[in-house]
Amino acid sequence: MAIPDPVRTNFNTLLRAAGDGNLALMECLDAETREVRYVLCAVGREAGDYVFTPFGHLADGNPYDAYLPPDPGNPTGFLSQPETGGAS
Template identity: 70%
Template structure:
């Protein structure tokens, strides 16, 4: 199964942000449960404000138990 193009573009954006030192780890609240989530964000600027673009969150627990790699 191929990775969809929008996900590839988002990953490339994430790599560029990392290469430029424009990543942040933010504590946010889960929109459904309200529990804390630790979110990886790209940091940009819009006029005088910072813009945080979320890309994903760090997994609670053991990620090796949560995901199955491709065969």
């Protein structure tokens, strides 16, 4: 599966921010559910103020249960069951 260019650009911006030490983890409130979320943000400066650009939030609970990864045997498909493993 091809990752869309705007998503790739955002990811590269996030990598640059991390490499420059301009990455923050902020506690925010989800605008729809009103649940607390921990949001990864790039930090910039504008007119002497800090600007936080949100990129996404950390997964609640076990991330292996939250996502279905791509199927290595099917370039357009996803695995039907989450694979457990790795560090939590």
